[in-house]
Amino acid sequence: MLEPIAIVGAGSIGVAFAIVFTRAGHPVRLYDPDAQMRAQAPDTLHARASDLAAAGLLEEKPDALVARLLVTGDLSVAAQDVALVIECAPERVDIKQALFTELDRLTPPDAILASASSALPASRYATDLPGRARCLVAHPGNPPYLIPVIEIVPAPFTDPAAADRAQALFAAAGMLPIRVGKEVEGFVFNRLQGAILREAYCLVRDGVASVADIDTVVREGLGMRWSLIGPFETVDLNTRGGIASHAQKMGPAYERMGAERGQHDPWTSDLVAKVDGERRAQLPLDQWEVRVAWRDRALMQLVAARRKPPA
Numbered sequence: 001m002l003e004p005i006a007i008v009g010a011g012s013i014g015v016a017f018a019i020v021f022t023r024a025g026h027p028v029r030l031y032d033p034d035a036q037m038r039a040q041a042p043d044t045l046h047a048r049a050s051d052l053a054a055a056g057l058l059e060e061k062p063d064a065l066v067a068r069l070l071v072t073g074d075l076s077v078a079a080q081d082v083a084l085v086i087e088c089a090p091e092r093v094d095i096k097q098a099l100f101t102e103l104d105r106l107t108p109p110d111a112i113l114a115s116a117s118s119a120l121p122a123s124r125y126a127t128d129l130p131g132r133a134r135c136l137v138a139h140p141g142n143p144p145y146l147i148p149v150i151e152i153v154p155a156p157f158t159d160p161a162a163a164d165r166a167q168a169l170f171a172a173a174g175m176l177p178i179r180v181g182k183e184v185e186g187f188v189f190n191r192l193q194g195a196i197l198r199e200a201y202c203l204v205r206d207g208v209a210s211v212a213d214i215d216t217v218v219r220e221g222l223g224m225r226w227s228l229i230g231p232f233e234t235v236d237l238n239t240r241g242g243i244a245s246h247a248q249k250m251g252p253a254y255e256r257m258g259a260e261r262g263q264h265d266p267w268t269s270d271l272v273a274k275v276d277g278e279r280r281a282q283l284p285l286d287q288w289e290v291r292v293a294w295r296d297r298a299l300m301q302l303v304a305a306r307r308k309p310p311a
């Protein structure tokens, strides 16, 4: 029997995490103070699991996942003998602080207390807890049962073993944990998303493009490549000579664009050398043509898959 998992908050992300962990075979205790959210959670989980099954993405019947779910309005019931708590309550420090204080009292001392927070580091609400060493952020992309990356964000006081344990639990449940090295607001996922959103809002404000057209540029352009390769690999493969050549050619233009928005973070030669060094360790330049051809074959498969009518 796999360890029980507690999920606190039965909204969009809480129910999505309930799918992740019931699908992985864990008993899941889902807590919410709102009776209506509690009442609708099993049906929502069953409906999403049925969609997963129809897409060929679920190896069990949806009923099997619901059978592992216990929904409760009693936090102490949810917290009993769990290995991991995922807090999915509203994005408010006061609510998270109150919950972490209660969970620190109610859970076994070795249970990991993880917040799904979009931007609030654990040091904003766990610093004063006796059990703070087991507290951290585990920030998913929505929905986590389809988007595998999850950011494990330790606070300065988090025990590295607790972060390791959290990564192991999420990885065993089929997710792709990355360790964020420093506590910053918004971590990596939402800082990158925020950078794009800030520019997109400016482009709409200044009458440069419509909301729909900006979404098209990302969906039918940047996003197609980014669903296969990340932003650094994208420009590395776009430019003969790799990312160092890209920085030389495009760096001044990107610096001017940043200055327009009041941002002055130059791509210094040391920074470019660091980025280029990491890229060359992943892809020696003598393999550049081979990888470019791979990229195009992967894009061809993506284009072909998108042409297939949905089941």
Ligand SMILES: NC(=O)C1=CN([C@@H]2O[C@H](COP(=O)(O)OP(=O)(O)OC[C@H]3O[C@@H](n4cnc5c(N)ncnc54)[C@H](O)[C@@H]3O)[C@@H](O)[C@H]2O)C=CC1
Pocket: 008, 009, 010, 011, 012, 013, 014, 031, 032, 033, 034, 037, 087, 088, 089, 090, 091, 092, 095, 099, 116, 117, 118, 119, 139, 140, 141, 142
């Ligand atoms: N929706 C998204 O795309 C993502 C959200 N998150 C984060 O996950 C957390 C939850 O977000 P959503 O699921 O979107 O919110 P939501 O509004 O869908 O659900 C929040 C749930 O928390 C419950 N709740 C309210 N007070 C509570 C309390 N004191 N204790 C326990 N539960 C309480 C509500 O009844 C509701 O069911 C937030 O911190 C959010 O920033 C993280 C990644 C993606």
Ligand SMILES: O=C(O)[C@@H](O)C(=O)[C@H](O)[C@@H](O)CO
Pocket: 117, 118, 119, 140, 141, 142, 143, 189, 190, 193
């Ligand atoms: O975009 C996502 O899935 C996450 O990074 C989020 O944190 C939320 O969408 C956030 O931006 C709004 O709740």
